[in-house]
Structure formats: structure tokens, C-alpha cells
Amino acid sequence: MTESLPSPQLLLALHALRDRAMAARSLNALAFSMANDLYQLLPFHQALVFKSHGKAQELLCVSGLAKPTEDSPYLIWLNGMNIWLDDQVSGSEPVWLARAALNLPENLQEGWAEWWPEGVFCVPMQHEDGTRLGLFCLLREDVPPAALLPLLSGLWQTWAYCWQSLTHSPRLFRWRPSRRQLALLAMAAGVMLLIPIRQSALAPAEIVSRTSQVISSPLAGVIQQMEVRPNQQVTAGSPLFRLDETTLRNRAEVLTQEVGVADAELLAASQRAFDNPQSRRELTLLTGRAQQKRAELAGVELQLSRSQVNAPSDGVAVFSDVNDWLGKPVVTGERILLLADPRQPAMRIQLPVADAIALEAGADVTLFLSAYPLQPLRGKILETSYQAQPGAEGVVSYRLLASIEDAPPHARLGLHGTAKLYGERVLLGYYLLRRPLAALRAWSGL
DSSP states (O other): OOOOOHHHHHHHHHHHHHHHHHHHHHHHHHHHHHGGGGGSSSOOOOOEEEEEETTTTEEEEETTTTSOOOOSSHHHHHHHHHHHHHOOSSSSSEEEEEEEEOOOOOHHHHHHHHHHSSSSEEEEEEEETOOOEEEEEEEESSSSOTTTHHHHHHHHHEEEEEHHHOOOOOOOOOOOHHHHHHHHHHHHHHHHTOOOEEEEEEEEEEESSEEEEEEOSSSSSEEEEOOOOOEEEEEETEEEEOOOHHHHHHHHHHHHHHHHHHHHHHHHHHHHHHTTTHHHHHHHHHHHHHHHHHHHHHHHHHHTTEEEEESSEEEEOSSSSSGGGOOOOTTTEEEEEEEEOOSEEEEEEEEGGGGOOOOOOTTTEEESSSSSHHHEEEEEEEEOOSOOETTTTOOOOEEEEEEESSSOOOOOOOOEEEEEEEEEEHHHHHHHHHHHHHHHHHHHHH
């Protein structure tokens, strides 16, 4: 007696289910196919698809629903039921669970009687290494037909394979070191920490002039005209700026008239002194008054001669903007601009306190300009500040001045970049752990 073969319609339906599973582009699409497409071969009350997260279970799909309502009473009860179901299915084979043969917890009995039929058919989805991927549950009144289960086993494997492909990226290399290898790695790391390297730090820097003069206001007044533009090349004796002379010229005219009056009074007193003894006594007072007026006039004329400020030497006028100074009142000694010599460039470095390392005069410095990153400038530290002060950005930093070797053409005043400062040689372990140890000591107080 020959065994009956499955019908062609059944085989075609199984083949179509596998094709739909292989065509899924996401785990949610696969779960929707699992929960809804099997009904034509194996009728059920409801199908559930759970995803395993260790001991926790996530509900992916419920048959007939696009998205389950998370706050429904059924789903709240199901959150506890799925954990109990996962504990009942320990192997990799499908399991039929009948309510009459189970010892359900009290908090699950009432919900099963209300929402579920007599039994549930559970199919575990397993990874190739035995890890549980998820659980597929069919709610039915009786056990699935025994003749159909061997044919469905291939479908279970197809679902598990697709699930694994959609959730697990392939690992091209997997290496688990042994204890001996771990010990060798630890020894190698310890030896590497003893390698001496040169300590270094990074800090913002700017190209300035080593010989620069501060040009300040020679007297109190208002700036009338700026004779130069920012970063303009000037020669010695060239006018830089001029103060308003209106007040001084008016004062000079008044004093000129007062000098004339004093001279006339002195001349009249001199003529009367021949026959008037009283006029002879006034002669000394009038002479002193005339000399006082002449001294005041000479002082105002000197101030007038200093109202225009000229360049004391060749250089570049360094200041922000002409409009910042026009019409601005200034006091005596107030800084107006900086006259820098472009032939002697240098690096002005602002080293933050948090990145400070031990540096001495003569230490090497490499400056990487933002405008010329492939043409670094090299030099040596000339001087360092004793006290750190807040910079323009509020960062407390030390001010360092470094030379520039050979003074290349692209070392123009005002260019900014990042300077790398080289200190003494230290161990690699100290270099890597210096800042964490400093922060730990500051935090712990040890």
C-alpha cells in the first residue's frame, strides 16, 4: 500500500508562503505575513508573533490588525502571558499547549478563558546557534493535523532564516582570545606604556611682529582724521592720524591777543616809570604777566604741533577699523593703533591652563596656519608669561611668544592657526593618563 502524496494545491500554497517570506524587506513585514498568510492552510482563531529580548517579549503583530492598541486590556494581559508562554517552550520543536492540561497562574486563567480558545500551538523561531529569535503562536480549538506538520516544518525554517537575515548582520570575523592571549596582550600594553615619547600640546596662535610700537594719543581730544587704513604699510614720518584742532586754535588766538595786551601795558608802564615812581613799582608785575602769557601761548602752540601724529619708523599700521575712531574722544596715552614691523614675524600663542605642559625657552614649536595647512611654520619659544590671564574667549591661558625660522613669505601678520608645542620626553602611560589623573586628583582631593 503506497503512502498518499500531498496535493499540488497544498505544495503551491506552501511555495507561495515561502516566496512572501523571502520577499519581506523588514521584520515587521515578515511578521505580518506570518500572522495572516497561513490561515488558508491552517485555520486559527488568532495568530501572534513575538520577538525575544532576553526574558522579555515584544509583540510584533496580531492577525487581522495593522497595529495593536497598546493600552487595551487584552494587550496588557498579553504582556504577562507571552513571558509564561516563552518559558513553556524550551526546545526548538513546536509545542501544543492545551488549557485543560496546564497549571496556569491565577492572574492568567481568567484572561485565557475570556479571550483564547482551548489551546495554543507555539512555534519557536531559532537562530542557527540556538538563540531564541521569537515565538509564533496559533490560537486553535484542537491540535493541528499531524499529516500537515511535516510539510510545515520547512516553512518554520524559512521564517527563521528570514528573521535571522533581517535582524542579524553577518560577522565576518569573530575572535575570542584565550587567557594566555589576554595575558600577552596585557603585557604588551604594559610595555607600550613605558615607551618614552615627547610631550606635546595644542594651542591657538597668531602671527604678530616681534618689534612693534604702541601709538597712543599725545593729548586729550577728538580724532578728526585717520590718515592710514588697517594693515597699511607706512614709512617713517608718514602721518597716522590727526586730532581736532578747533579748541586749541581758538585758545591760541585768545592767548595771542592777551600777549599783545600784556606787551602794551608793559610798554606804557615803562614810559611812565621815568617820572612816576608808582609806575616803576608796577613794571615788575607787568613783566611777569607778559612772560606768563607768552609761556601759555607756547604751550598751546606745542600742543597744536603734536595734534598730528606721524610714524616714528617703518611698519604696518595694525588696528580694527577707521570708523571705530573717527569722532571718538580720547585721553592722553590712550592706545590708537600698533605699528608692527612685518620683517620680524613671531608666533603669539595662547596656551590654556588645562593643556599646559612644562615648557622652557628654546622649546620647539610648529604652527599650522588655517590659510596654509600644508606649509607649517617652525620656531622656538622666546618667552612665556608667568601668570595666566583670561583671553578674548574667556579661557584662562598662558601667553607665549615664539620665533619663526627663515620668515617665509606666507608668514603674514594677523594669520591664525594652531600651534603644536613640544616639551620634554615622558612615558606613554603618563602622556595618556596625565589629564585623567589631574581631574581625578582635583575631584578627590588626594
